[in-house]
Amino acid sequence: MIEFNPFFKKYRPGLKKVAVIYPNRYIGGITNLGLQRIYYEINKSEEFVAERFYTDVERGLRSVEFGIPLNYFDIALISIQYEEDYFNALKILRESKFSGRVVVGGPCVTENPFSFYDFFDRFFLGEAENVVIDVIKDASVEGLMPFSKRRRVSKLDNEMKMQIISTNAYGKSILIEIGRGCYRSCRFCIVRQIYRPARWRKKEDVIEIAEVNRKFAEKVALIAPSPTDHPQFKDIVSELIQMGFEVSPSSIRADRFDEEVAELLPTKSLTLAPEAGSDKLREILNKGIDEEDVLNAVRISKAEKIKLYFMYGLPFEKKEDLDGIIKLVEKVRSLGKKVSVSLNPLVPKPHTPFQWLPFGGNPEKSVKKNIEELKWKREYLISHLRKICEVNADKIDDFAIQTIISRGVRLRLMKKISLNRILKSDLSRLLGCMDVDSPLPWDEIEMGYKKEKLKREFEKIL
Ligand code: SF4
Structure with missing residues (x-):
């Protein structure tokens, strides 16, 4: 892998060694600006040196920079972006025989730090900008459990102007975080809860970051x-294009895609997330777009291919709603586009109004019945959609594990297990309904919202 690394620092005697671990593939890790910021803050300090670890570089057991074995490091900071990263992290720590202090952070830890509470030393909740060194020194800072159970919120500052440039998820490109958090209220979405409030980076600061890094990438x-919600989105894109850059936003909302955006961003493929097959279900999700928004975006777009994201296993979902997905795909195809569809079941996430729902979405059915229905829905959609478009639909098992990890407390799981084994074990209760009037394990995390408000949102859909 070839990278330009402005934060590179060589070990010298007296420095303490910190391992920054992304327990997944390099391409995902290098696309994570939060992790780059942590690495930057450590290597800027006088007392510490950081090196990075990814699962597809030396199996996560040796650093990217100098190939130093993980167990030579004093402290490990691990970012858990996806539930299954916990298994990778545990494997790396076990195989390397790492014996230093381990701090975990990232979205999965922030939403529920208790799922693997017995396996790590410290848990960081929220955003770590400007307190990374305090975390390493085990100081009592906001966000660092057990000293604090309050999610920490940072300012979007302009401190880290340069960055590691490499082939990330967007190709060889400069990554610029133009916003954090989201002011919308989709009821299934954990992002709006763990990154609240919505904050935007000013256009001038975005342009400055692009300028500083321009000799290293053209994109x-x-x-x-939700980048298209940035109040200066079009101005930012226009100015970057005038500077000679190719521009790619991380996602586009259908109702924000107009002729001007289509002109500015003439992409070969456009990704939209209708989420459900009917406007009635989209209202339950509080998605804030309807079918006409989706079709309008497709009509305006010059893209040859449209990628559509749908969920199934939604509350009050009927067969007509599944047929609605198939019909919407047919309508998009009839507008002369190639279509690829991604299908995922709803994972009812902590801190969202859907946290009380069972996996499968129907509160009146048993865990087993909900799973049977999910399997049937997946097969039904795949068999019909495959005739008309490309379909990506991972097995239900992976999402059941995600649900268990995001809701579990002191789990003893060391690796993925099959859905059959889950259903035969006590873990299956984590796939069922949660009692609205009972405390939930993650209630004690101070996230910055009132539980009563979530309950009111939940009751609205019943
Ligand atoms: S799913 Fe909804 S709430 Fe979540 S980030 Fe997207 S627009 Fe915002």
Whole structure:
């Protein structure tokens, strides 16, 4: 792998060694600006030196920079972006015989730090900018459990102007976080809860970051949960294009895609997330777009291919809603586009109004019945959609594990297990309904919202 690394620092006697571990593939890790910021803050300090670890570089057992074995390091900071990263992290620590202090952070830890509570020393909740050294020194800072159970929120500052440039998820590009958090209220979405409040980076600061890095890449990726909601989105894109950059936003909302955006971003493929097959279900999700928004975006777009993201296993979902997905795909095809569809079941996430729902979405059915229905729905959609478009639909097992990890407490799981084994074990209760009037394990995390508000949102859909 070839990378330009402005934060590179060589070990010298007296420095303490910190391993920054992304327990997944390099391409995902290098696309994570939060992790780059942690690495930058450590290597800027006088007392510490950081090196990075990814599972596809030396199996995560030796550093990228100098190939130093993990167990030579004093402290490990691990970012858990996806539930299954916990298994990779545990494997790396076990195989390397790492014996130093281990701090975990990232979205999965922030949403529920208790799932693997017995396996790590410290848990960081929220955003770590400007407190990374305090975390390493085990100081009592906001966000660092057990000293604090309050999610830490940072300012979007302009401190880290340069960055590691490499082939990331957007190709060889400069990554610019134009916003964090989202002001919308999709009821299934964990991002709006763990990164609240919505914050935007000013246009001048975005342009400055692009300018500082321009000799290293010709493309800019604009990163945010919903980049097209940035109040200066079009101005930012126009100015970057005038500077000679190719621009790619991390996602586009259908109702924000107009002729001007289509002109500015003439992509070969356009990704949209209708999420459900009917406007009635989209209202339950509080998605804020309807079928006409999706079709309108497709009509305007010059892209040859449209990628559509749908969920199934939604509350009050009927067969007509599944047929609605198939019909919407047919309508998009009839507009002369190639279509690829991604299908995922709803994972009811902590801190969202859907946290009380069972996996499978139907509160009146048993765990077993909900799973049977999910399997049937997946097969039904795949068999019909395969005749008309490309379909990506991972097995239900992976999402069941995600649900268990995001809701579990002190789990003893060391690796993925099959859905059959889950259903035969006590873990299956984590796939069922949660009692609305009982405390939930993650209630004690101070996330910055009132539980009563979530309950009211939940009751609205019943
Ligand atoms: S628009 Fe996207 S990021 Fe914002 S709440 Fe909805 S799903 Fe979440």
